[in-house]
Amino acid sequence: MAVGITVAANKGGVGKTLITLNLAGSIRKSFPDAKILVVDTDAQGNTTKSFRVKIKNDQNTIYDVFMGNATVEETIVHTYDNLIDVLPANADNNYLEFDKMEEFRDTILEWFVDLVKKFKENISELMTLEGLKKKMNKHIDPSSNYFNALEGTFDNVQDKYDFIIFDTPPELKQVTSSVLSIADVVLVPYEPDLNGVDGVTHLISRVNTLKDKYNPDLRIGGVLANKVYNTNLHAKMINTMMKYTNRNNYHYFDTEIPRSISFADKLVRSGMPITMSAPENKFSQNFYKLLNEMNEIGLLTKDGTILEIPNQLYLNVEEDE
Template identity: 40%
Template sequence: MAIKIAFTNYKGGTAKTTSATNLAGGLLKTFPDAKILLVEADGQGNTSSTFNIKSSKVENTMYDVMLKDVPVRDIIINAYENIDIAPANSDMDFVDFDFMTENKKELKISIFNALKKIPNLVKRIVTMNLKEFISEIDKEIVEKKDYFNLLNHKFDEVDKIYDYIIFDTPPEMKAVTASTLAVVDHVIIPYEPEKYSVEGIVRLLRRINTIRKEYNPNLNIAGLLPVKVSKKTKLHNEVMASILQFSMNQKINHFNTRIPASIRFATATANGLPATITDKKSEKFTESYYHLIDELIDNKVIK
């Protein structure tokens, strides 16, 4: 079974895509025989762009997997050697709206069928209170999709094919991200050491705990990962110290790895591959992701 890891944060610009793609590249270099699937859940399509794939021209994407039950295997594109991508494009921006629209339509049909099916219900409605009516209707209505669990069992088949499945999520906590957290084994929370980082992490942890309680009791918080770090910046050091103390109090892992602020990751992407594939392992800016892999191995997140 594949080890499934998601990079998640409410805030944009926290290097989720950079981290997901460079982790994939680093894993390939570390385990050359491993098969890796990158799942792009963000409508910006930056994961695909990292490998010079134009997801805007792809017919079926993660949108179709989530809302139209297209099998994951049918949308997979080979990106590089043993790295594949399940792409996304701007269609993902409409997942919430389209789900609500379709769900409202299906709900009306279900209620109509229930009214016809339950003996004398129409006649009895005038004497029933709302609670009694809902109780009767609930016996007949079965929701086809759960807003927070749209990927339920969708990865069961490809689970057997890949060693690692890495999810890049959008900067929000609605249907797409919640559905991702409902099916992964581990979540890594990258954060930029800024003024309001602690508050954002606290909010995110609350939602993760809700997903864990309702859908995925085995969901593990692999750790908090500082990104875009400038060690010379006093604020960065103060924020990281604060979050480290917070993580210790909450008994949540805080990675020792520091992903540095650098344009190197962007320039590597412009060349069509993540830096962990194009650069030497010892290069200053890619070395951090290999340190992350070492920590994930030490913490038994990956093997």
Template identity: 25%
Template sequence: MGRTIAIANQKGGVGKTTTAINLSACLAEAGQRVLVIDIDPQGNTTSGFGLSKDGSNNTVYEVILQECNIRDAIIENVVDNLDIITSNVNLAGAEIDLIDIDNREYSLKSAITEVRDQYDYIILDCPPSLSMLTVNAMTAADTVLVPIQCEYYALEGLTQLIHTINLVKKKLNPELELEGVVFTMYDSRTNLSLQVVENVKDNLQENIYKTIIPRNIRLAEAPSHGLPINIYDSKSSGAESYRMLAAEVMGNK
């Protein structure tokens, strides 16, 4: 039975999509069967794997609105051991379209149930907002992984996100847990990055991953080539960091 992890933070630009792409790819590289579901209307995870956001194939939009079977939306072996369900701008209208659907908070969960047995991990890349799409992802997930950028406002919004996770747990998904917090865009040259890490550790009584993702130029370049970092530059510090994070995630199972 696949473990479903939602990668969420309502703050944009924190490395959420970068983490979704590269954690998934490193889990797949380690021999795990992985399904990535892009639930962000911007479709950056889709293009980050070299896939078109304008393709006419079935996307997560059709899956959530129950217009197609989830199996018909899966693109297989985008990289070895890794399948994906893509997203595009149509998904931005899903909030309104879902109004007419019964049990709309469970739409994604019921679709995923059909294929869970085929995967070790199902990774959900959420939009940078606490929307109905994010609620759908959290209702479908076992755990939520939260990337936090090493910057001054890192803790801002985190309290709200944890409150949302607890609310979903109470009302919709009693099994939901916080997978943990992972620090991204760490710059060892600045005292600020170190202070942010220490501040969050002091204020957050949650699981914090030992792996810290560095600010890395190769990591920033990889999406424009449509490749995860472990394929784009296998020996870069970004690739090594995401391999370490994947090992930690597998250790939590």
């Protein structure tokens, strides 16, 4: 059974995609036999492109999985690496909320017609919002599969992969909620600036709501600082965040991802995550450290078991930036 790991933040540019890609890369190198599925759910398609996947016009994407037009198996594509598959996304996903809303409206109308037929003798019971809501709870709730639209869609591929890693868009609406409703672990990255801390508390509160409603087994893996710079502001914000996670019993990752200008260039030039092209690189090593830390707290398995890492690539060399 694959463990489902997602990276989520309601803010853009905090490194969700970077972390997804390099987590996949570090897992690939550390567990040479592991099969990995990387799922892109962001209309920007950055993860898809980073694995050099090009989507043709009529090709299925995550949009089709959300809409129920195609299965996950029909949508997965192979990459240059025989142990990494990608479930691609493209700009179609921008229309998802709109199209789902239309589908949702039709569901409500059908439901209403059924209800009127059923209660035509006591139609007055349906004539107030309260009355309608009561019937809705009793019979069907048309909104019940809106925020967990991916429910069951990955069941058929659970045994084909060891790790399923989801990249999400910078929002907390239908797409991210649906991913959180089926994942096992969520990592929460943030940039330690003035708004970063607020973003994390909002996200975690939303995660807890979804957890209660749809996915009680979801584990908040921890809060992870990215783009860390050696400034007073960052030090102060990190301190605030650590206090918050401590108080609320969430893990705060000891691993920090520093801001590094040179690595982005490397990712583009080599066409693969830097953790794959250059595991010993100083920037890559942060992700290997993160992988070890995730393993130590049982985040790499569904049941919290700690794994033996067959190919240990974390060199544990402390260097100055």
